[in-house]
Amino acid sequence: MITIEPEKIHKALSDLRAEGYDFLRSLTGMDWGEEGLGVVYHLEKTTTGENKVIKTITANRENPELPSVCDLWKAAEFNEREAYDFFGIHFIGHPDMRRLYLREDWVGHPFRKDYDDSLNPLRMTNEEPDDVTHHYEELPDGSVIEKRDVLFDEDEYIINIGPQHPATHGVLRFRVSLEGEIIKKLDVHCGYIHRGVEKMCESLTYPQTLALTDRLDYLGAHQNRHALCMCIEKAMGIEVSDRVQYIRTIMDELQRIDSHLLFFSCLCMDLGALTAFFYGFRDREKILDIFEATTGGRLIQNYNTIGGVQYDIAPDFVQKVKEFIAYLRPMLKEYHEVFTGNVIAHGRLDGVGILSREDAISFGATGGTGRASGWACDVRKRHPYAMYGKVDFKEIVRTEGDCFARYMVRMEEILESMHIIEQLIDNIPEGPFQEKTKAIIKVPEGSYYAAVEGSRGEFGVFLESRGDKHPYRLKFRSTGLPLVSIMETVCRGAKIADLIAIGGTVDYVVPDIDR
Amino acid sequence: MEIKKPTIKSIPYEEFKNNEYLEDMVKQLNENGANVWMGCMDDLINWGRSNSLWPLTFATSCCGIEFMAVGAARYDFARFGFEVARASPRQADMIMVAGTITHKMAPVLKRLYDQMADPKYVIAVGGCAISGGPFKKSYHVLNGVDKILPVDVYIPGCPPRPEALLYGMMQLQRKVKLEKFFGGVNRKEEKK
Amino acid sequence: MFDFSIVTQWIHSLLTSFLPEEVAVFIECLAIGVCILLAYAIIAIIMIFMERKVCAAFQCRLGPMRVGPWGTIQVFADVFKMLIKEIIAIRHSDKFLYNLAPYIVILASIMAFSCLPFSKGMEVLDFNVGIFFLTAASSIGVVGILLAGWSSNNKYSLIGAMRSGAQMISYELSMGLSLLTIIVLTDTMQLSEIVERQADGWFIFKGHIPAFIAFVIYLIAGNAEVNRGPFDLPEAESELTAGYHTEYSGMHFGLFYVAEFVNLFIIAGVAATIFLGGWMPLHINGLDGFNTVMDYIPGFVWFFGKAFFVVWILMWFKWTFPRLRIDQILTLEWKYLVPIGLLNLLLMVIIVVFDLHF
Structure with a gap:
């Protein structure tokens, strides 16, 4: 396992991507306690089957920030949202930093070692569908700002498929924006059976x-x-x-x-x-x-x-x-x-x-x-x-x-x-x-x-x-x-x-x- | 007229467990007596209701597959008239909560239950729906669906066998047979 | 062959013997109305039971078994339950249209049902534009479905209703064309007359090739008309939960459910009447002994036998084929069935003009 500084991680990973490591097997968020939070990347070259494990760590527990690798592997998109959900790591440059599994009003990040469960009692209020998301962008001077993006416009015809729907094979939820019968956009909501x-x-x-x-x-x-x-x-x-x-x-x-x-x-x-x-x-x-x-x-x-x-x-x-x-x-x-x-x-x-x-x-x-x-x-x-x-x-x-x-x-x-x-x-x-x-x-x-x-x-x-x-x-x-x-x-x-x-x-x- | 013990065709009464509970209900119903005409109407209605329990197609996890297996060729719950599984909650009579209910799912489940038309029944299938099962200690799992819905029948197992599901459905049938529609109300919700 | 009109004539003369004509006719109308509703309900129950047993047989299952011998009274249990099930009023829905829609569907279905000639002399509505009236009445149903989808304030319902509107109106066309093909052959639209003309051979035999093509087109279009698989898009369970009737509960849903099955029977009944000779027994020229034996079987047995045979074929379709997609359904109709239907009509005209039929 190779450890790379968060500042250099994106460069190092894009080098590896260029080298032929085109398959991101797994992206794991981690909480190493005192050392801080981080991510472990499992990479593989599909041509030769070579594997590499890269790890990066940031000491900032309050506001951990890491560069996103969405631009290198599309698989990172959901996995980084998962890491954000579980560990609260903000991925800079990720287009859609919403929680993947838990409700938007969930307090804290459950996989952190210092997570307090008593803050999250059972909420019986209906979840409001959110049509906006946000992402983090790094400005040239190094500071990070949050920007809002619109997922669905107000006048779009959105139908909701799931969580109780005979064809979703369980409790998956899609929000689908339609143009007649044709799908324009699709937004996946997971987490209805997230059992931790x-x-x-x-x-x-x-x-x-x-x-x-x-x-x-x-x-x-x-x-x-x-x-x-x-x-x-x-x-x-x-x-x-x-x-x-x-x-x-x-x-x-x-x-x-x-x-x-x-x-x-x-x-x-x-x-x-x-x-x-x-x-x-x-x-x-x-x-x-x-x-x-x-x-x-x-x-x-x-x-x-x-x-x-x-x-x-x-x-x-x-x-x-x-x-x-x-x-x-x-x-x-x-x-x-x-x-x-x-x-x-x-x-x-x-x-x-x-x-x-x-x-x-x-x-x-x-x-x-x-x-x-x-x-x-x-x-x-x-x-x-x-x-x-x-x-x-x-x-x-x-x-x-x-x-x-x-x-x-x-x-x-x-x-x-x-x-x-x-x-x-x-x-x-x-x-x-x-x-x-x-x-x-x-x-x-x-x-x-x-x-x-x-x-x-x-x-x-x-x-x-x-x-x-x-x-x-x-x-x-x-x-x-x-x-x-x-x-x-x-x-x-x-x-x-x-x-x-x-x-x-x-x-x-x-x-x-x-x- | 006297209300009789609920029986299921060609299965001896003693084969069922938890008979005391139903006998209590019979006693409760017989306490004030019932008008013969109303009693007969009630019997007819209960016969109809108990033999036509259409389930909602709802499953969250493993138990759902066993639920499908009950519907499939070998176990075939169509024999009992249960096969008209409706995908729309408005048309379903019972909801089989098959699988873990998480915190995110709980309001959705409650809403589904509210969308169903009366009379409606709930069966909690499997350890997860009964108590949280193996995921009891998880931060995101509801420990028992009876915290949010009134459950009629519990079917334990992880997942329960199809035979157990059939048994549970028959128990629900027996329970449905002990209701009053015309001759007053029984099984009132306890006031808190 | 026993003519049922003897019975009706006798009742009429009996009533007019002690009542003024108008009152007698009024009482007869009432009686017939009750009979029609009763027959409608019985047919619906038989159809639902048949559907459940037939699909069970295809699927290596048993189907209803526990309620009554061989599950025969299963459907009655469903009816009792459905009658006392809560009917939910939906917020933000158009209350009037929402409650009206199922009745429009059932009304259209009953009107079409009353056109069927069940046996000799046993027709309720029988006049010179019978087929025309039947197609017109049965297509009112689509209005009910559209209203149901529109007034429910539910997106699934709306998509289901739109699909069914597009589908039913399209398929009406090739259904009409295939009926027209036979009308060319018979030069009458009166249903009882059509049956009478088949005394020396059913039209599917008499009209040979074009009649057979028309029969196949009619079955496909008829199946699509009643929204049954493989054309069950409007209520596509795995796509739109329950399509246009997603929001309906209790007996309102029951009316849709019943209408679907009786419509299937009507389609089959019309197919039996027009192509398979209705209540007319099977006659083979030259075999007089055989023909006499066939004549002993009462007409309504022939009619129901044929109708349920067609129903069985349609059920076989439903339980075998996967569902089509909306664009494929419309392609099938507009690019294949309508041109074929038109050519077939032309072929039939040629055959009739040159007297090439049997």
């Missing part, structure tokens, strides 16, 4: 933190937990047995199939093809049965633990998985017959919501969305973990970048996942399913980052430890936040019906965005 998971983790022991990751992106519960376990194991130097690696990989892939089936179902429902929704759910139940037999949980499994998995696999696990794979292949054909080949489905998805490759990288939109735009961003290939280095599978990449490509990428990934499982399922080696760990787990001092390919993108865990039994700071790189941040770019000029199709194919899960 990262902050809570700071007061929980490591095994306790595991439970919360499952509930972030509940359709990638297993993968999320895998990432956190991997991060802690990496930090503590625990080597898990091959058996565990096999089980984790198979479970991850089953989870991916589960998530993609749900994606298919929900997309069809959003586009009005209700029958396909039921087909997807019917087959998804079979995966849940397999999960339930081994882990005891249907949706949320709580299966990975530090150093292994909770229980050994169920006796009929291997047979059930094989049966399921044999069952699913013809079903996928049926899906394609019911939905993919349909002329209306093509009309709704083809050429709608095009995301260019540059934008995908700049926004950090990983997962199926990025791969549909031609960016080979699969963590399983970029930084192989578990068994992925040893199995043979194809990374599905398409170049169109439209809704149909995003849809097809996921449908084809189901096939690849089945292919991976088939390679592993017959030769799960014998061995312990759980390494012995100490009763109280203390992670050695330092900062660690681990990432897995979640169901909808790179799910990363950034852990900073001070050697306690609690993490000092635990940040989850949300898979959904970059996906939501592309909405404005992608939806502009589209129709309302397209917004639904785009939202469906981008496939975000709201609790994962809000954390």
Whole structure:
């Protein structure tokens, strides 16, 4: 980790950007107590896969100011708003310095170590929609001024989609300015399910933190937990047995199939093809049965633990998985017959919501969305973990970048996942399913980052430890936040019906965005 | 006329838990007696209401997926007549608060509830809606939806299984069967 | 074939035997009104139940099962609930129009419903411009929908209403064209007469190619006319929550809901009457024994059988296809269906002029 002074950080980062570090993996706000507040940047070169971690720190706790890097990576836009929301760091040059998650009338910044919760009782007043925002600008003499910007004019026709809306997949809120049916502007409001998971983790022991990751992106519960376990194991130097690696990989892939089936179902429902929704759910139940037999949980499994998995696999696990794979292949054909080949489905998805490759990288939109735009961003290939280095599978990449490509990428990934499982399922080696760990787990001092390919993108865990039994700071790189941040770019000029199709194919899960 | 214990078709009365609570309600209803005509009308109305509980499509997190699973092919709550999930609160009869309610969401939820037309019922699904669940200590999570809405049925679990959701819905049906529409008012809100 | 007009004649003569003519007619009107409303309600209930069961069957589910045997009285429970559900008055809405809108929709639907010939001699409104009246009456419904969207003071409702206005008025055109194609063949607009002309063969067979094309266009346009999937944009659940009736609760919403289903039945009924011979049994030339057997089946069974068959096809559409987008809907209508309809009309004229039909 390289530390750079705040005065020089923008210059240093733009040099790195010019050098080819075009993917901002994660931008983490930090509170280092006495030392001050700061930001940690995780950068990656998409061409070579090289990584760099940069840190910057400002000692001013009263009025911390850092330069914005929005002009270098578009992904910074939402992440810096998040850092402002949580730590109160003002980013100079950021065009829209509003809070991202919390209400505008929230007092203080909750992730600061000196935050006082008693100032924020439950407010039952309705939140007034704010049509203005502000940004900070640095004048030539070095002083910083606040300027106001208008988001929506008074005479614009704004409709509010969400937080309770059948097509937002949870409690996301869009404010959309319309011209007839065409979207002129779109403003995303997050935070309706902001549960403060990262902050809570700071007061929980490591095994306790595991439970919360499952509930972030509940359709990638297993993968999320895998990432956190991997991060802690990496930090503590625990080597898990091959058996565990096999089980984790198979479970991850089953989870991916589960998530993609749900994606298919929900997309069809959003586009009005209700029958396909039921087909997807019917087959998804079979995966849940397999999960339930081994882990005891249907949706949320709580299966990975530090150093292994909770229980050994169920006796009929291997047979059930094989049966399921044999069952699913013809079903996928049926899906394609019911939905993919349909002329209306093509009309709704083809050429709608095009995301260019540059934008995908700049926004950090990983997962199926990025791969549909031609960016080979699969963590399983970029930084192989578990068994992925040893199995043979194809990374599905398409170049169109439209809704149909995003849809097809996921449908084809189901096939690849089945292919991976088939390679592993017959030769799960014998061995312990759980390494012995100490009763109280203390992670050695330092900062660690681990990432897995979640169901909808790179799910990363950034852990900073001070050697306690609690993490000092635990940040989850949300898979959904970059996906939501592309909405404005992608939806502009589209129709309302397209917004639904785009939202469906981008496939975000709201609790994962809000954390 | 006497008000009978609420039953559900082809499920024995004893299979349900929390019967004492409903028996209390029966006793309360029987205290002053009821006009036969009004009693019959009430029975008819309650039969209609209890068999036609249309849920609002509302879910904030994990429990919402299980809620969808209840609607899907294997569990199929359409069997009970619940399948007409309405997206507009005006047309819904019950709200299943499925998932964590945060401070930012709480006023929105209250507003949704206020927008619903009477009679309306609330089911708190999952640990988060009941008490805050695993996020109880968070700075931004409402510890129990009953702080802002009158809850009729609690369904514990994290998330509850679809069977549990069906059970909870049946419990709500039984509760709806113990109401008076013509013959006076029961279940008055306690004055504070 | 039993002629129902014997019954009506008998009632009329019975009443006039002890009442002055005017009073008798008045009483008959009342009785018919009650019958129509009753039939309307029963059809609505059957349609709703059918919809729920049919979609359940497509979706590998069971559908309503618990209320009554096979869930048969499920819809009655819904009706009881709906009748006593609160009707919310919306602030800042146009109260008069807001309350009027559902009644306009239901009125248009009932008027169109009364035009259907259910059996021989069992027509309520039957005069020489029957089809014309039917299309005119059914298109009043769009006014109700527009009013509902406008008066609710809700942006979703307004967008839904605008969409439905654009959609319904456009599709009226190709619906009219396809009906016109058959009228060219029959040279009458009277519905009972149209059915009578099909005694020796249904029009879909008699008019062969153009009649079949007209039938397909009619089904598509009719489906769009009643705002059902894949044309359910005005109430597109996943886009506009509930479209033009977002703000309606209780029985006001119930009226929209019922009207939607009965309109579907009317579309199917008209299709059955005009293309599939209405209450006319299936006759095959030369097979006299078969024809006599077919004649024993009463007319209303034929009519409802055909109508529900068409309803079933339309439900199949709805539960299979995804929803179209507004521009695609209008493209489909103005760039494809209307030109095809016009050409088809021309083709039919040629066929009629040169007497090429059966």
